[in-house]
Amino acid sequence: VQLVESGGGLVKPGRSLRLSCTASGFSFPDDALSWFRQAPGKGLEWVGFIRSTPAGGETEFGASVRGRFTISRDDSKNIAYLQMDSLNTDDSAVYYCTRVFRGGWYPDYWGQGTLVTVSS
Amino acid sequence: ETTLTQSPAFLSAAPGDRVNISCRADQDLDDDLNWYQRKPGEAAIFIIQDASTLVPGISPRFSGSGYGTDFTLTINNIQSEDAAYYFCLQHDNFPWTFGQGTKVEI
Secondary structure, three states: OEEEEEOOEEEOOOOOEEEEEEEEOOOHHHOEEEEEEEOOOOOEEEEEEEOOOOOOOOEEEOOOOOOOEEEEEEOOOOEEEEEEOOOOHHHOEEEEEEEEEOOOOEEEEEOOOEEEEEOO | OOOEEEEOOEEEOOOOOOEEEEEEEOOOOOOOEEEEEEOOOOOOEEEEEOOOEEOOOOOOOEEEEEEOOEEEEEEOOOOHHHOEEEEEEEOOOOOOEEOOOEEEEO
8 A cells, every 4th residue: 555645835825735645555446535734843633534435425624624625536546635725824734645444444554745835 | 622642752762672652542532542653754654553453564562552541652672663753543533633742762
């Protein structure tokens, strides 16, 4: 199993950014994916998840990003996306993509992360 | 939302030492707590599931214990390759929450 995040970078406050999570080594449509983030010097924070396609592909988000972030998936490409709008400086963090283990409903495999810096 | 208090934030150990990392919850989690290891620039690795079950393929030098609100990750005979950031995650209730993490130096 491998998860590779991409798309991070420097973005100005109020702008948007889309992160990608490219997956391999498992049956992508059948698993939920989740995004987490870790700001410098802080602990990890759950951002949101997208359920598997058989489960309807529904999404849920943490309170700090709800209404600004969306998650989608392209099962034909084995990619999950995190669309981040109306970014602010508090969104600066390393963003991680994970697979959600079906047997326990928690992250098992992680990506190496991609850095997002929101600054003017 | 469950708060996890992880300690210490940093520890330095010598090869061969036994080290303990604590994760305390502010509510009963049963055994719904996992431990992960992350090295700089690498993906985090899942090492302990459900408080005490070693994930297949993980060195048996790692062990987990605890139930309810107090949990411990133990690394026996610590080696240089164990230098990493370790964090706990609770999956008893949503949202998932994490301890603040422990940086282990060898």
